[in-house]
Amino acid sequence: MNSLTMLRSGHVYGCYVREARYEFLRLARTPSFVLPTLLFPALFYLLFGVVLARGHAGGDAARYLLATYGVFGIMGASLFGFGVTIAIERERGFLTLKRALPMPPGAYLFAKLMMAMIFAAIISLMLDILAVTLGGVTLAPNQWLALFGINVFGTIPFCAVGLWLGTLVSGSAAPALVNLLYLPMSFLSGLWLPLHLLPDFISRFAPLWPSYHLGQIALGVVGGSAGTSPLMHAGALLATALAFFSLALRRLDRAADAPGS
Amino acid sequence: MKREGADVLAELRGARKVYAKLLALDGLDLQLRGGELLALLGPNGVGKSTAIGLLLGLIAIDEGEVRLFGQSPRMLSARRQVGVMLQSAGIPEACKVIELLEVTRGYYAEPRTLAECVALAGLDGLLHRSYGKLSGGQQRRVQFALAICGRPKLLFLDEPTTGLDIEARQGLWKAIRALIGQGCSVLLTTHYLEEAEALADRVVVLGEGRILAEGSVESIRARVAHRRIRCTTRLSAEQIATWSHVRSAAMESGRAELIVDLAEPVILRLLIEDPDLADLEVHRAGLSEAFIELTREAA
Numbered sequence: 150m151n152s153l154t155m156l157r158s159g160h161v162y163g164c165y166v167r168e169a170r171y172e173f174l175r176l177a178r179t180p181s182f183v184l185p186t187l188l189f190p191a192l193f194y195l196l197f198g199v200v201l202a203r204g205h206a207g208g209d210a211a212r213y214l215l216a217t218y219g220v221f222g223i224m225g226a227s228l229f230g231f232g233v234t235i236a237i238e239r240e241r242g243f244l245t246l247k248r249a250l251p252m253p254p255g256a257y258l259f260a261k262l263m264m265a266m267i268f269a270a271i272i273s274l275m276l277d278i279l280a281v282t283l284g285g286v287t288l289a290p291n292q293w294l295a296l297f298g299i300n301v302f303g304t305i306p307f308c309a310v311g312l313w314l315g316t317l318v319s320g321s322a323a324p325a326l327v328n329l330l331y332l333p334m335s336f337l338s339g340l341w342l343p344l345h346l347l348p349d350f351i352s353r354f355a356p357l358w359p360s361y362h363l364g365q366i367a368l369g370v371v372g373g374s375a376g377t378s379p380l381m382h383a384g385a386l387l388a389t390a391l392a393f394f395s396l397a398l399r400r401l402d403r404a405a406d407a408p409g410s
Numbered sequence: 411m412k413r414e415g416a417d418v419l420a421e422l423r424g425a426r427k428v429y430a431k432l433l434a435l436d437g438l439d440l441q442l443r444g445g446e447l448l449a450l451l452g453p454n455g456v457g458k459s460t461a462i463g464l465l466l467g468l469i470a471i472d473e474g475e476v477r478l479f480g481q482s483p484r485m486l487s488a489r490r491q492v493g494v495m496l497q498s499a500g501i502p503e504a505c506k507v508i509e510l511l512e513v514t515r516g517y518y519a520e521p522r523t524l525a526e527c528v529a530l531a532g533l534d535g536l537l538h539r540s541y542g543k544l545s546g547g548q549q550r551r552v553q554f555a556l557a558i559c560g561r562p563k564l565l566f567l568d569e570p571t572t573g574l575d576i577e578a579r580q581g582l583w584k585a586i587r588a589l590i591g592q593g594c595s596v597l598l599t600t601h602y603l604e605e606a607e608a609l610a611d612r613v614v615v616l617g618e619g620r621i622l623a624e625g626s627v628e629s630i631r632a633r634v635a636h637r638r639i640r641c642t643t644r645l646s647a648e649q650i651a652t653w654s655h656v657r658s659a660a661m662e663s664g665r666a667e668l669i670v671d672l673a674e675p676v677i678l679r680l681l682i683e684d685p686d687l688a689d690l691e692v693h694r695a696g697l698s699e700a701f702i703e704l705t706r707e708a709a
Contacts (some may be wrong), residue, residue, distance in 0.1 A: 164516045171509040178504040178540075186620070234502075243499025249466045251489040251517045363668065 159254050169263035173238045176230060176264055186268055190222030192276050199284045202364045206212065209373075211284030215276055215341040215369035219300045222272035224335065225358055227265045228314070228327045234261065237316030244252045253283035258312070265304040267408060268361035273300040288371065303363045307391035310359070316400040334358050343373075359389040417444040419564045419595055420465050424474035427460050427534045427619075434460040436619035437474065442564065447586070447596040448588065449606035452616035453705055458599045459497070460570055465597070466494065480565075490518055497569045499553045503542020507533065507552055511559055518560030530585050531555035544658070547578045554582060558589065565589065571605060573622035583608055603697045613697070615704050622704050631700050637673040640691040641666055644686045652680060665689065 194214055202210030226235050238244045243302040247257055277293065280286035288296075311327070318326050337340060337351055338361035344352040362382035368374040420442040427435040435457045442448055450458050463469035466477050467483030481488040486516060501510065508524070515521035528534060531554045536544065550573065557565055568584070569578040579602075586596060586609060600606055606613055606627065613630050614624040623630055636657060645665050650668060651659040655676050657669045670676045673692050680687055 160516075160519070164513075167513050167516050171505065171513055174509065175504045176678065193494055238500065238502070242498040243500035245468060245504065246494065246496055246499050246501075249468055249489070249566075250514060250556075251486050251492070253486065253517075371553040 161256075164253050165256050165259050168252075168260035172260040173267050174265045176234070176268075182229060182233075187275065189225060190218050190272055191279060193221070194218040194276055194279055194342070195283070199279065201315060202284075211280060211286050212288075212371045213343060213368065213373045215280045215284065216296060216371045216373065217364050219276050220272055220303060220360060220364045220367050223265075223269040223300045223304050224274060224307050224331060224363075226268035227304040228270060228311040228331050229324070230265045231261050231308045231311030232314040232327050233311075233320070233323045234270075235312060236318055237320030239315065240320040243340050258353065261312075262304070262308050265308050269304045270297070270389060274299050292370050294365060299338050299363065299370065300366050303366075303386070305392070306359050306363070306390040309390045309397065313345045313393045313397040313409050314401070316397050334404050338363075338364050340364050342383055344375075356385070359386055362386050362389075383384050418442065418477075418658070419444055419479060420476045420597070421466060422461060422474065423477075425461070425471055425476065426473035427457070427469065428472055433619055438615065438616075438619065438621065440621075442595055442597055444563075444595055445590070445593055446611040447590055447598060447609050449535070449610035449617060450597060450611045451603065451606055451613060451701060452557050452597045455570075456616045456618055457619045459492040459568065460587055460619075462496075462566055462597070462599065466566065478479055490560070490642060491563045493560055493565045495557040495565075495567045495570050495678065497552050497572070499549075499556075501541050501549070501553070503540060504590070505541045506537075507539055507541060507555075508537040510552065510556060511537070514556045515559045518562075521560050522558065527555045527559045530558055530588070532581055532585075533578075546573050546577065546617055549591070550574055550578070551582075554585070558585075563594060567596060567598045569601060571601055571602060571650070605702055607697045615701060630704075631694065631697055636671050636703075637668055638693040639666075639668040639670060639673060639676060639680075640689070640693075641680065641687050642689045643680065643687045645680070645684050651678075 191200060197311050198211045198214035198218060202214070235244070238247075244257075275298065277297075293371060310330075314326055314330070315323060336357045338344075338355055339347065339352070340360060362385040365374050366379045366382045366386075413441060418441050421436050422435075422440040425435050425438045425440070427433075437516065438457065438461060440450075440461060446562070452458055464471055465478060467478070467682065476483055478485075478488040479491050483489060495619070511524060511527055515524075515527075522530070524537070528537065531549075531551045531676075533551060533555055536548060536552070541549065544697060550570070554570065557567065565586075570586075571582055574582065583605070586598075590596060596609075597604070598609065612626055613625065614621055614626055623633060624692065642664065645663045645666065647659040647666055650656055650666065653676065655670050655672045657671060659666060659668045661667070668676065677690070677692070680690075
């Protein structure tokens with residue numbers, strides 16, 4: 150009995166790991182996902198954080214933007230990796246096939262979350278390398294580690310938002326919708342330029358965006374936050390994650406009942 | 411009846427499903443028994459895919475009952491005994507065949523080995539290719555391999571040979587027969603009536619969400635009494651079409667083709683009116699004639 154239940158849980162664990170591994174490999178082989186996801190944050194950071202910021206404020210910009218472009222990058226991996234892939238798989242019937250097969254119910258979402266986290270880790274390390282070699286950024290080991298952790302686990306609320314977007318629209322409309330949210334939200338949360346350089350009303354409305362909260366947590370690590378409590382920001386992100394996951398799961402349940410394939 | 415009841419693998423009882431205002435299934439009763447291949451036939455939009463969706467737990471039922479291995483199809487333990495090939499799989503193109511197989515095999519308790527899957531589905535040399543780089547026929551074979559890799563007791567094949575050439579289709583038929591020989595049951599939907607004729611133990615013809623006819627291929631064919639007569643004759647089709655017992659007459663590449671209610675009086679008259687008549691053939695109606703007849707009656 151005991152060994153049987155152990156076998157079962159080992160079996161399910163194996164399903165989760167395989168699903169996640171192949172989801173990552175599949176997207177890693179898809180240039181239309183990999184190139185923008187990995188290159189945009191790196192190029193933007195290089196341009197705004199290193200080249201244009203040279204000589205300003207003694208490397209402060211390079212440090213500030215390392216935190217915020219990390220958040221910008223992992224948002225892209227989460228929103229596109231979750232939202233667009235789910236919209237496409239829903240539209241083409243792959244999700245239906247997966248639901249007909251005896252896949253452990255959580256494995257599908259787990260795989261996509263893991264994929265987003267691995268891409269987040271890669272983005273984080275790429276920015277770190279650029280920051281150290283070209284941006285002249287110096288941080289204590291625990292600061293590097295904290296930024297890395299924020300980037301990896303910060304994917305969760307954006308995966309939830311992406312999942313919800315992916316249940317709303319077709320595969321062909323999803324990239325446009327995601328961009329429509331992703332780019333303005335990044336700007337309005339002060340990820341591209343510090344909020345104090347932007348008009349006052351933008352910083353007043355910034356707390357509406359989940360990206361603002363993750364940005365503030367990351368900035369807190371490099372000493373650039375407005376002094377607000379990271380716990381409050383984490384709470385806002387947790388609420389975002391819960392709200393959008395439950396919205397999305399309800400929509401997925403209902404979508405299952407539509408006619409056709 | 412009792413003995414059969416003990417061996418039911420999947421069942422719909424009084425299944426009713428309405429989409430918005432469109433009635434898809436209207437109290438359908440369907441049973442799948444151990445070791446049989448049941449072909450579900452019917453024109454598009456009569457509820458075949460809905461029936462499969464209900465049996466797999468993909469669609470919620472409005473009224474009635476669904477049982478898969480005695481359980482709700484939403485239970486993982488029920489679906490672990492089932493293999494599925496849907497009309498469109500939508501498999502992402504960047505997946506490698508071996509990855510798809512490994513992931514899907516992992517869902518099942520006692521899956522077939524990779525080598526068995528390759529042999530049964532004819533995937534030699536394809537394991538390390540990307541799914542998107544395969545031909546349409548090869549993609550269908552991969553989908554078939556995913557359906558059988560879990561050593562299922564029951565296989566759902568929704569239009570499995572659509573888009574395959576004749577050779578590939580017959581290869582798949584051979585594999586399906588081999589599986590049935592090993593005791594696997596199959597629920598097949600198909601547009602190709604010769605496919606049902608070649609494989610099915612039992613046929614259910616659906617129309618407008620209900621069963622129009624049910625039975626062996628033989629008994630369905632027998633429901634349609636008419637015969638088909640072919641011959642080379644100097645008589646015109648228009649002329650023959652006016653005779654009694656003749657339902658239709660047409661010329662096809664120089665030969666007359668008649669559909670008749672009763673063959674003997676028509677043959678007698680043909681031979682009297684054209685003593686030079688040649689190449690006479692008389693066929694019983696095939697499943698496709700029976701099918702057309704049944705669905706026309708229902709319309």
